[in-house]
Amino acid sequence: xxxxxxxxxxxxxxxxxxxxxxxxxxxxxxxxxxxxxxxxxxxxxxxxxxxxxxxxxxxxxxxxxxxxxxxxxxxxxxxxxxxxxxxxxxxxxxxxxxxxxxxxxxxxxxxxxxxxxxxxxxxxxxxxxxxxxxxxxxxxxxxxxxxxxxxxxxxxxxxxxxxxxxxxxxxxxxxxxxxxxxxxxxxxxxxxxxxxxxxxxxxxxxxxxxxxxxxxxxxxxxxxxxxxxxxxxxxxxxxxxxxxxxxxxxxxxxxxxxxxxxxxxxxxxxxx
Ligand SMILES: Cc1ncc(C[n+]2csc(CCOP(=O)(O)OP(=O)(O)O)c2C)c(N)n1
Ligand code: SF4
Ligand SMILES: [Mg+2]
Numbered sequence: 001x002x003x004x005x006x007x008x009x010x011x012x013x014x015x016x017x018x019x020x021x022x023x024x025x026x027x028x029x030x031x032x033x034x035x036x037x038x039x040x041x042x043x044x045x046x047x048x049x050x051x052x053x054x055x056x057x058x059x060x061x062x063x064x065x066x067x068x069x070x071x072x073x074x075x076x077x078x079x080x081x082x083x084x085x086x087x088x089x090x091x092x093x094x095x096x097x098x099x100x101x102x103x104x105x106x107x108x109x110x111x112x113x114x115x116x117x118x119x120x121x122x123x124x125x126x127x128x129x130x131x132x133x134x135x136x137x138x139x140x141x142x143x144x145x146x147x148x149x150x151x152x153x154x155x156x157x158x159x160x161x162x163x164x165x166x167x168x169x170x171x172x173x174x175x176x177x178x179x180x181x182x183x184x185x186x187x188x189x190x191x192x193x194x195x196x197x198x199x200x201x202x203x204x205x206x207x208x209x210x211x212x213x214x215x216x217x218x219x220x221x222x223x224x225x226x227x228x229x230x231x232x233x234x235x236x237x238x239x240x241x242x243x244x245x246x247x248x249x250x251x252x253x254x255x256x257x258x259x260x261x262x263x264x265x266x267x268x269x270x271x272x
Contacts, residue, residue: 010058021201022122023056044063046060073115081113088116091118092118105159119197121199161249
C-alpha cells in the first residue's frame, strides 16, 4: 500500500474522517481498482458532491472536482462529453446520490453515459449530524427520526437498474478486496456503472442505532450479506434481510458519448 499511497494520494493530512469511519477503506478500494487497471492518472478525473464521502477526491492525486451537494453527476457528464477518452469516476454519498442528487442519478443512468459512480452508503447524512437519507433503513434512528424512520428505503441497486444503468454491483468495507475488484469491473464497463459500497459510520449512524464499535459494524456487514452466486441455493427465509453482494446486473447497450459523437459527425457532414 505504501507505493500506492505515494503514487495516488496527495500529501494532505490530517483527513477529516472520524476514527473507525469506513470511508478510508472504500477510497483505498477505488485506488486499488485504478492501479489494477493501470489507468493514466492524467486521463482520469474524479468528481464528487458534498458530504464526508465526497471529501475523498481531495486526497487523491488526479484531476478532481469537489462540486455542489447532489451535483457531481452533471459536472461529470460535462467532463465526459468534452473528453470522452477520459475515465470519469464519481464519488458520492447515499444522501448526495439519492436525495438532493436523485434526479441527476436516474437521468444519468437512463442515458447510459460512461461514468462509474461509487456510492458510499453509510445509511445517513454523516457530515451534517446524522439526518436520515433515502437509504436509511425503515425504523432506523436518525437525528431527524429519533423514534425511528417511517420512510421506506430505496434499494439502490434496483433503482439504478430500473433507471437504465448497465452495470450494478454491491459490496462492503468488510469485503474490501471484492469491493476493489467490483470497482475495477465497473470502470472497465462501457456505460453507466454503479457500485454501492456499504460503509460504516460509527460516530453518527452507529451511535444513534447502538451498533457498537467500528469492528462491530464490519461484523454486521459480514453477517448480513450473501454473495450473488449463493442466492439460488438459499431459501426465502435464509435470504430475508440480507444484502446481496457481487455483480448484480450487467448489460451491453449503446453508450451516450458514442451516440452523441455519431450525431455530431452526421451534422458536420450535413446529413440528417
Ligand atoms: C444545497 C445544499 N443543501 C444541503 C447541504 C448540507 N449538506 C452537506 S453534506 C449533506 C449530506 C451528506 O450526506 P451523504 O451524501 O450521505 O454523505 P456522508 O456525509 O454521509 O458521506 C448535507 C445535507 C449542502 N451542503 N448544500
Ligand atoms: S460522521 Fe460518520 S461518515 Fe462522517 S467521517 Fe465521521 S464516521 Fe465517517
Ligand atoms: Mg451518507
